[in-house]
Amino acid sequence: MYDLTGFQRDLLYVVAGLEEPHGLAIKEELEDYYEKEIHHGRLYPNLDTLVDKGLVEKGKQDRRTNYYTLTRRGRRELDARQSWEADYLED
Template identity: 60%
Template sequence: MSEAQTVTDSPGIAKELTAFQQNILVILAEEPRYGLAIKRELEEYYNDEVNHGRLYPNLDDLVEMGLVEKSELDKRTNQYSLTESGKDAVLDQLGWVFGKFISDDGRADELRDLIAAQQ
């Protein structure tokens, strides 16, 4: 999303992503990570094992979509980081979710409190 664009009532490319792919983007929004670190974060979130055969094809799809950048840390380890388009996809999805959730001032206050607790 360019500076001239704003978050709209539609999640943009985020609507084309699976929840699993959206979760990968959210994890990478914090900081770049290598594959096994992403896997551990997802396993903690899902409280279940995440198969390599699920993770890496999804990472490759996100790279092909231009939402994630893949770089080589060493000959055996790749690092993944969020691109600007990936950050925009996360913001678009959050904007859409928040827009649906906030139906009155009370809910807006709940969301502000949640955000403040994360800082």
């Protein structure tokens, strides 16, 4: 997880928080968070990077739509990240 960009980490959290989201659902969540438009040219290559790293799986919903799910490795990486963050945020 240390080698991911902040945007890729945010993508991972959104995929984890939604049930088999498609690209546009992920895009909308991030646009709400960032309060600006996320271009397809930024979104999909970064999702593909997460797939290539084995953190996210990509499936086909139909001929035009893919969905994304967190892998077991992705879940472990998120859990480790949250534990690491908690060490610094605890009172």
